[in-house]
Amino acid sequence: MPERQEIASHQDHSKTSPLRNGDDSGIDSAQTADDEYIYIADGYNLIRRIIFIATVCSSMFTNQMGLCNSLTTLEIIGDYFGVTEPGKLSWAISGYGLTLGTFVLIGGRLGDEFGNKAIFVIGMGWLALNSMMAGVSVYASYPVYILARVLQGLGPALTVPNALAIMGKCFSQGPRNMGFAWFAASAPVGAMAGLLFGPLFAMAWWPWIYWSQALGVAFLFVLSIMVIPNVPDEGEEKQRRTIRDTLDRLDxxxxxxxxxxxxxxxxxxxxxxxxxxxxxxxxxxxxxxxxxxxxxxxxxxxxxRYPILPVAILTSDIAFVFGCTAAGWSTFGIWLFYVIRICLNIGGQTPIQLAAWLSPIVITGILTAVVVGKIITKVPASSIMLFAMLCYFLTSLLMALRPVHSTYWTYFFFGTIIATFAMDSSLPAATIIFSNAVPRQYQGMGSSVIMTIVVYSISLGLGFAGTIELQINNGGHTKADLLYGYRGTLWFSVGLTAFGSVLALVFLLKDLRRQKLANNQKEEGTDNSTGA
Missing domain, CATH: 1.10.287 (Helix Hairpins)
Structure with a gap:
């Protein structure tokens, strides 16, 4: 009964105008209504809050697990189907990222219109079914396997933006920021789970990589139905909408x-x-x-009438965030994919050994996300973004310079640690900027914009890097040629992160200048009032 009263209050006080072309009235009304809004999850006890946050964050966990459980097992799967060409093998990763990055924005809008919980649950069910299909493709062919991987990406495209929207609508600003931080922290944990359990299941039979994933996601499908509350927006207004109104709002x-x-x-x-x-x-x-x-x-x-990407949010500040996020996360995809290729194909490391080498990302990733969640309201987001881009640059440089047979505790260890600083500081900062920039009923859209850039950049970055690799590796017939091509992609990532770092620096200087002007105006206003 108390929860129903909270939801009813939510319906009464969350009616805000949609973002239209250049119209920021929706933002003003959202801020005004914020004082009267009741956040459901703020009243949860500790146990219920932990279960709720864990369930919502499982979207990012399963997203990263679905990406990384195939990274170190590509050659095993390819050998089974008789596929050895790097271009064809890379589709197992880029195909997943293609649909994920392409449909994240659509997933956010569907959640805004039909309920974030409903779309989240559908996404979990879809991911479970297509994970099962990826395993069953063992009885078919490699194209069927790639199709399953491509369809898998639609699952996180529905769950990830709606998870962020659910977090934004159920928590007030303080708990929400920590929720976003835990959301970011679940990424390295999911990646580690994929890197570890992928090769472990492959040692038995590679389809179990995906069958085990299907079983786990099916459990989360049921859990999300039970744990996540219904948080309807504009309930009375939606009941009065015609089919045409709904289609207009879907754009x-x-x-x-x-x-x-x-x-x-x-x-x-x-x-x-x-x-x-x-x-x-x-x-x-x-x-x-x-x-x-x-x-x-x-x-x-x-x-x-209701643009899926409102022009009102495309300010110069967000443009800088766009550029930094795209540069950073595309290099993350390049770094992860090609460093693993160097280790497996040149250095002679095993998939299990690589999982052990990458294990520090769990500890440092969680710590970084928690620290960022604590300081995000005290430190300018522009400063955090510059820190993240410099970490991306340093990681890319270390991996480009790393000798193939160097000791783990030198280049690889420090590169891995610094990479988690980059990922788990850039994502919460960018997500919070977008969350605060749009009205509450478009939280799914605002969050999905940044996630679109993140996941699409990973897939597209691999496409750019792969083109460079094929152009310079002389066919890749020898290990020396392969290594030359791999290193070319890593130096490309160094250039991207250098560009992103310059963008972040300009963004920071602009932010500091704006703050200085605001302080000067405030002092002038104080002097005038004192003189009067």
Missing amino acids: LLGGASGVIALILFNFAWNQSLVTTWDEPYVYVCLILSVLFLAAFFYIELRVA
């Missing part, structure tokens, strides 16, 4: 053009690793992606 035209643009652009770069750029259809896909992207922005600016 189907804008969403379709944006999805097509992202898929074609990503497909062109990743497919070029298989067929090279000599195939005309690869160029055609790239050109069409640019045209659809132009159509997307035209629709969002001129046509859509």
Whole structure:
């Protein structure tokens, strides 16, 4: 009964205007209503709060586990199907990231319109089913396996943005920031679980990598139904909407053009690793992606009543965050994929050994996320973003310079530690910036924007890096040629992170200048009032 009263209060006080082209009234009204809003999870006892946060954070855990459980087992799966070409093998990773990055924004909007809990639960169920399909593909063919991996990515695309929205709607600002920090901390834990259990199950039979994942996600599917509360937005208004109103709010035209643009652009770069750029259809896909992207922005600016990407949030500050996030997380994908390839194909390490080498990310990842959650309201986000980008740059530099047979406790150990500083400081900072920039009923959209950049950048970064690798490795017939190609991709990541660091520095200087002007204006106002 108390929870129903809280939900009813939520319905009464959460009616805010949608973000339209350049209209920030929605932000003002959201801030005004914030004083009257009752956050359901603030009243939970400790045990219930822990279970709730763990269930919501399981979306990021399963996302990273689904990415990393295939990283060190690609060659094992490829050998079973008779596939050895690096371009074809990389689709197991980039295909997963393609659908995840492409549909995250759509997943957030669906949650805004049909309920974040409902879409979260559907995403968990979808991931469980397609994880089972990935294992069953052992009885079919490699294309079926890749199709299952591509479809798997749709699961986190539905769960991740709605998890962030649920966190934003159920917690007030202080607990919410810590919730976002734990959300970020679940990423290295999920990655470690994938890196460890992937090769362990592969030692028995590789389909168990995905069957075990399906069983675990099925449990989370049931748990999320029981634990996550229903937090409806604008309940009375939604009951009065016509089908056309609902379709307008979904922005189907804008969403379709944006999805097509992202898929074609990503497909062109990743497919070029298989067929090279000599195939005309690869160029055609790239050109069409640019045209659809132009159509997307035209629709969002001129046509859509409820744009899926409101122009009001695209400020210069967020543009800087866009650039930093894209540069950092694309290099994370490059670093993780190619460092593992060097260790497995050149250095002679085993998948289990690599899991042990990467294990420090669990401890440092959790500690970093918790510290950032504590200081995020006291330290400017621009400073945290610069720190993250410098960590990305240092990690990329260490891995590019690392001798293949160097001692673990030198380059690899410190590179791994610093990488977790980068990931778990950049993601909470960027997520909180977006969460505070949009009205409550668009928390799913705001959170999904940053997650779109994160996961799409990982997949696209692999496409760029793979193109560089194939252009410089002389066919990869010898270990020396392979290593030369791998190192080329790592130096590419160094350049990306250097660019991101410069962007972050400019962002910080701009932020400091703005704060200085604000303080000067405040002092002038104080002097004037004193003189009067």
